[in-house]
Amino acid sequence: MSGTELLDLAERLSGKRPAARRATRADFCRDDGSAIDHGVLLYFAAPRSFTGEDVLELQAHGGPVVLQQLLARCVELGARLAEPGEFTRRAFLNDKLDLAQAEAVADLIDASTAEAARSAMRSLSGEFSRQVHALVDQLVELRMLVEATLDFPEEEIDPLRDTDIEARLDMLQQALGALRARARQGSLLRTGMTVVLAGLPNVGKSSLLNRLAGEERAIVTEVAGTTRDALRESISIEGIPLHIIDTAGLRETADQVERLGIERSWQEIAKADIVLQIVDARAGVTPADRGVAARVPAGVERLVVENKCDLAQQPAARFEAQGQVHVRLSAKTGAGIGLLHDELLRVAGWTGHGEDVILARERHLAALADATARVGVAIGETQRLEVVAEELRLAQEALAAITGEFGADDLLGAIFSRFCIGK
Numbered sequence: 001m002s003g004t005e006l007l008d009l010a011e012r013l014s015g016k017r018p019a020a021r022r023a024t025r026a027d028f029c030r031d032d033g034s035a036i037d038h039g040v041l042l043y044f045a046a047p048r049s050f051t052g053e054d055v056l057e058l059q060a061h062g063g064p065v066v067l068q069q070l071l072a073r074c075v076e077l078g079a080r081l082a083e084p085g086e087f088t089r090r091a092f093l094n095d096k097l098d099l100a101q102a103e104a105v106a107d108l109i110d111a112s113t114a115e116a117a118r119s120a121m122r123s124l125s126g127e128f129s130r131q132v133h134a135l136v137d138q139l140v141e142l143r144m145l146v147e148a149t150l151d152f153p154e155e156e157i158d159p160l161r162d163t164d165i166e167a168r169l170d171m172l173q174q175a176l177g178a179l180r181a182r183a184r185q186g187s188l189l190r191t192g193m194t195v196v197l198a199g200l201p202n203v204g205k206s207s208l209l210n211r212l213a214g215e216e217r218a219i220v221t222e223v224a225g226t227t228r229d230a231l232r233e234s235i236s237i238e239g240i241p242l243h244i245i246d247t248a249g250l251r252e253t254a255d256q257v258e259r260l261g262i263e264r265s266w267q268e269i270a271k272a273d274i275v276l277q278i279v280d281a282r283a284g285v286t287p288a289d290r291g292v293a294a295r296v297p298a299g300v301e302r303l304v305v306e307n308k309c310d311l312a313q314q315p316a317a318r319f320e321a322q323g324q325v326h327v328r329l330s331a332k333t334g335a336g337i338g339l340l341h342d343e344l345l346r347v348a349g350w351t352g353h354g355e356d357v358i359l360a361r362e363r364h365l366a367a368l369a370d371a372t373a374r375v376g377v378a379i380g381e382t383q384r385l386e387v388v389a390e391e392l393r394l395a396q397e398a399l400a401a402i403t404g405e406f407g408a409d410d411l412l413g414a415i416f417s418r419f420c421i422g423k
Contacts, residue, residue: 001079002049002087006056009077010041018043018056028058028070036069037061051087052094092404099404100129100364107190107359115239116189119359123186128358131179132402135371138172139396146389166382173375180368183360185351190359192234192241193348196268198296199278200288201249204307207331208278209233209246237341240350245272266295274301274347276340281306281314281328285321301347305340307331318343363401370398 001009007017014026018041027035042057049055060070075081085106092102104123111117122128142165197205213233231246247265269275275296279289285304296302306328309316316336317328327343329336374395381387 001056001058001074002051002053002082002090003079004054005078006043006054009074009079010043010056012077013058013073014041016041020045021048028060028073030069030073031076036073037066047094047096050096051090052096053090098126098129100132100402101126102404103361104128104359107361111190111359112192112234112241113189113236113239115236115357116241116359119186119189119357122357123359128183128360128364129403131358132399135172135175135179136396136399138168138175139392139399142168142172143389143392143396146385146392150385150389165388166379169375169379169382173372173379176368176372176375179358180365180372181351182358183364183368184349185357186360187362187365188240188348188350189357190361192243193273193344194243194245194271195344196245196247196265196272196275197278198247198265198269198275199249199292200280200286203249203278203280204331205246205249205278206231208276208305208307209244211331211334211337212242212244237344238350240345240348242344269295269300270297272300274303274344276303276305278305278307281309281312303327303343303347305329309335367398367402371395374398 010026011017013028015029016024016026018024018026020043022042024041024043026039026041028037028039029035037060039061040059042059044050044055044057046053046055058070058074060066071081088097088102088105091097092099097105101124104120108117108120108124111120145165197208199205209231212235214235233244233246235242235244245268247268248261277289277293277296279285284306285293293302293304302324304321304324304326306312306326308330309328310330310333314328316330316339318339319326319328325343327336327340329340331337374391378388378391378395381391
């Protein structure tokens with residue numbers, strides 16, 4: 001619980017007023033004095049708490065029935081259920097966390113890989129915020145020099161006289177680019193990549209799904225059309241979450257159920273980050289395969305996977321043909337799977353420097369892109385200091401929105417509403 005009058009509530013609940021930052025053993029009692037559970041009280045006095053307010057923790061033995069009774073008793077005593085993200089929002093409003101750190105709390109909870117969790121922890125510890133503040137400080141200093149020159153044009157001292165503003169703007173843009181690169185990698189760690197397995201029937205899509213997943217997730221038979229609906233499996237490669245979707249074989253069919261599955265396959269292909277078009281290595285890319293490739297949307301990355309290289313008596317390999325990347329492998333034996341992993345990481349843009357990655361969100365990337373564009377305009381307008389001053393101001397506002405120093409209330413509401421209840 002976070003708020004006011006928590007010592008009074010603790011006394012009514014347990015008959016004790018716990019000392020700050022010390023564990024106090026107590027009985028949690030109903031209104032008639034009967035015990036709900038035996039547990040521990042922990043009291044944190046403001047501002048030395050997560051939220052910056054008085055905080056009371058009740059540690060009970062657990063179990064849904066006991067905890068529901070304890071929760072109901074706290075509500076009887078005047079507490080209310082927390083809204084989604086309310087504790088972290090209060091921490092932000094009380095200057096215990098900035099906005100980037102607050103978002104990192106949710107990212108840490110939702111992390112699907114160990115690498116994502118480590119990156120979220122770096123953001124929660126304030127590393128991302130420190131990088132942003134360093135850039136803001138550079139912007140503030142440049143704005144000060146530019147605006148001083150504009151405000152006092154007739155003074156003998158020109159603040160910009162001894163300052164190479166173009167060089168400083170270039171250095172600032174390079175720093176923004178480096179942070180954007182780290183943030184893009186972090187966004188990839190956070191959201192992952194959707195990979196759709198597509199192709200004609202019986203080319204080994206389900207076998208490849210099983211190989212990538214490391215277990216038998218899809219039924220594999222020699223009967224064409226076995227897969228009728230999209231199957232989903234999440235894996236990770238070097239900490240990158242990959243959401244693999246196995247789809248029905250793409251062909252003309254009179255079977256109503258199979259036709260519905262094929263329609264869903266095309267829907268999944270349209271939403272994919274990358275399509276692995278599976279073909280039979282024994283036949284190579286056939287006219288039917290080229291017909292499938294022609295229907296893949298132009299904005300979707302496509303990689304041709306020539307499966308069953310063991311049956312074709314060909315070695316696993318990565319090569320290019322007519323400008324298209326091919327990976328020859330065997331889903332049955334595992335030969336060439338490492339090559340496919342490498343290609344997926346390449347398409348994702350993963351550089352393999354997980355220790356430097358910051359777990360960023362789309363709004364962070366947008367703000368960094370906006371700031372970079374503003375500085376780029378300023379570089380091209382150094383002869384017009386009024387334009388430079390305005391672009392630097394807008395760049396500072398974009399960066400300040402990342403940490404919450406500048407942001408609308410509706411933005412904060414949208415962010416914290418995505419948290420789990422209470423957290």
